[in-house]
Amino acid sequence: MSGYFDIPSDLQHSYLGLIGLHLREALIPVLAGLLLSLPVAQLCVRFRWLYPPVLGVTTVLYAIPSLAFFVVLIDYTGQSETTVMIPLAVYSLVVLVPAIVDGVRSVPQETLDAATAMGFGPVRRYLQVQLPIAVPAIIAGLRVATVSSISLVSVGMLIGNQGALGNLLNDANIYHRPELAVTSVVTTAALAILADAALALVRVVLTPWMPRKGATR
Amino acid sequence: MAVDRLSLEIPDRSITVLVGPSGCGKTTTLRMINRMIEPSEGTILLDGVDIQKQPVNTLRRSMGYVIQNAGLFQHRSIVDNIATVPRLLGWSKQRARERAAELMERVGLDSSLAKRYPYQLSGGQQQRVGVARALAADPPVLLMDEPFSAVDPVVRKGLQDELLRIQSELGKTIVFVTHDIDEAIKLGTMVAVMRTGGRLAQYAPPAELLTAPADAFVEDFLGADRGIRRLSFFPSGALELQTAPVVAQDADAAKIAARGSADVPYLLVTDLDGKPLGWGEPKDLKAGEITPERLLPYGRPFVHGSDSLRAALDGAVLSPTGWAVGVDDTGRVVGVVSQQTIGEAIRNAHAQGSGDDVRAAG
Ligand SMILES: Nc1ncnc2c1ncn2[C@@H]1O[C@H](COP(=O)(O)OP(=O)(O)OP(=O)(O)O)[C@@H](O)[C@H]1O
Numbered sequence A: 001m002s003g004y005f006d007i008p009s010d011l012q013h014s015y016l017g018l019i020g021l022h023l024r025e026a027l028i029p030v031l032a033g034l035l036l037s038l039p040v041a042q043l044c045v046r047f048r049w050l051y052p053p054v055l056g057v058t059t060v061l062y063a064i065p066s067l068a069f070f071v072v073l074i075d076y077t078g079q080s081e082t083t084v085m086i087p088l089a090v091y092s093l094v095v096l097v098p099a100i101v102d103g104v105r106s107v108p109q110e111t112l113d114a115a116t117a118m119g120f121g122p123v124r125r126y127l128q129v130q131l132p133i134a135v136p137a138i139i140a141g142l143r144v145a146t147v148s149s150i151s152l153v154s155v156g157m158l159i160g161n162q163g164a165l166g167n168l169l170n171d172a173n174i175y176h177r178p179e180l181a182v183t184s185v186v187t188t189a190a191l192a193i194l195a196d197a198a199l200a201l202v203r204v205v206l207t208p209w210m211p212r213k214g215a216t217r
Numbered sequence B: 001m002a003v004d005r006l007s008l009e010i011p012d013r014s015i016t017v018l019v020g021p022s023g024c025g026k027t028t029t030l031r032m033i034n035r036m037i038e039p040s041e042g043t044i045l046l047d048g049v050d051i052q053k054q055p056v057n058t059l060r061r062s063m064g065y066v067i068q069n070a071g072l073f074q075h076r077s078i079v080d081n082i083a084t085v086p087r088l089l090g091w092s093k094q095r096a097r098e099r100a101a102e103l104m105e106r107v108g109l110d111s112s113l114a115k116r117y118p119y120q121l122s123g124g125q126q127q128r129v130g131v132a133r134a135l136a137a138d139p140p141v142l143l144m145d146e147p148f149s150a151v152d153p154v155v156r157k158g159l160q161d162e163l164l165r166i167q168s169e170l171g172k173t174i175v176f177v178t179h180d181i182d183e184a185i186k187l188g189t190m191v192a193v194m195r196t197g198g199r200l201a202q203y204a205p206p207a208e209l210l211t212a213p214a215d216a217f218v219e220d221f222l223g224a225d226r227g228i229r230r231l232s233f234f235p236s237g238a239l240e241l242q243t244a245p246v247v248a249q250d251a252d253a254a255k256i257a258a259r260g261s262a263d264v265p266y267l268l269v270t271d272l273d274g275k276p277l278g279w280g281e282p283k284d285l286k287a288g289e290i291t292p293e294r295l296l297p298y299g300r301p302f303v304h305g306s307d308s309l310r311a312a313l314d315g316a317v318l319s320p321t322g323w324a325v326g327v328d329d330t331g332r333v334v335g336v337v338s339q340q341t342i343g344e345a346i347r348n349a350h351a352q353g354s355g356d357d358v359r360a361a362g
């Protein structure tokens, strides 16, 4: 009888190893999505007409099932982590682009005027005024994107055990060890909650200038 | 067209106020000065040089701009807000912060606020930060767009007094936009009254504006009581104060009897320090038993010399006896004056037309 946390050898990872793998497969796409969203969102702010079509495209991409992505990508990137991560990065755009656009647009006009009047050029104004003030909105978007990415990684099990903790679901079936499925689901949920809490903490640390909830003026 | 063929000569080292109804192009004019809006035709000269001739951000950094509602950077602490332009100009962080601390003191902000964020400040404090931020790099020109319109009248008066003090110390060239004619008259060395379409209705010193409005529009804009307001430009120093009706709280019966007369129906009682306590009829004042509670209120005293005839008249109107109390800087009574005497002084002042070239006395 194997121990509760003994992982079948076909996965070639310990329990902790799977957690590390899962986080990597979930977080790298969010990071990539963020790096892609920032310039896209800035273009949408700069050229208003661009925003509706961009939103349309991200929504359509989000509607494509990951399996369809895998079928296409597998010819290029094989049964690898990359094949799992590319769709996840694309999915994150649907949350991140609007979050950044709304955040940047929420900067009050008089704040922008003040910056211009003091001699900020457009780049400096974006980096030093608009982006910092958009941080709460961006992190709110990151929280949603991160949680959904963590839960979506599991589908990677479909392409040769690239689903990290999700692979346990498959093994639970093969080896008739239902507790593996429980471990998979509970651990994934715990990771999502912890990642969400960590981002909430990052937000508090990055924005000492926000009114605290319940604090009086 | 928001502003049409506006031509103004703005004097150095003084406050020029642009005033006019909402939407008449005041903000547009101000923004043309720092090139946030480019005029479709015409030029703006700064010290005789076209402002188009230098890089736009250099120009802007040489002009402090105070925006309505302060427009502070919500994500930066107070000290960093104030240090913004010095930092843009490449000052070290250390030096910029020292400068910011110095300015906080100058605009009357407690140094304990330095590390706070804008949301933790009151509206009045935020406006002070806005002014400090505009002054930070010591620009020769200050543009102010309705900087005090979002605060209550008491705070606004304090900020206005502060601005006049700062201006007398630093001698900046200030262009100040407001839609409040009283603010314009109080602050302006010159006042430009604008009408819709950005056209100039009148450009004159405030006293002249009140004395001789150019047309019905200006007259209407000045409001009903411009006669009374004009009194602000006549100093009270020429008023002859009477000292006979003033007695100290410990005066004896003989003295009280001697001071009262047909001309002097009431006596002003002061405490032993010379500060006013209230008015009483001579027959009601019993030597040694004078209690401040039984006296009539003395209204609001005016500072003889530095306050205006308007303040003196106000004091006389407020006092139930019809007499105003003149005090010195420390609040000690220097004499009293009746409404009749003030009325004569007003007639004399008008006759001499001296109001035209006298600066506001407060
Ligand atoms: N960015 C803009 N583009 C085009 N027209 C504008 C713009 N800003 C203002 N206007 C118009 O120009 C006119 C003058 O506006 P401006 O903001 O200068 O008025 P104002 O005198 O400052 O008024 P207020 O006292 O309400 O601030 C108005 O009719 C306004 O509608």
Ligand SMILES: [Mg+2]
Pocket: B026, B027, B028, B145
């Ligand atoms: Mg305006």
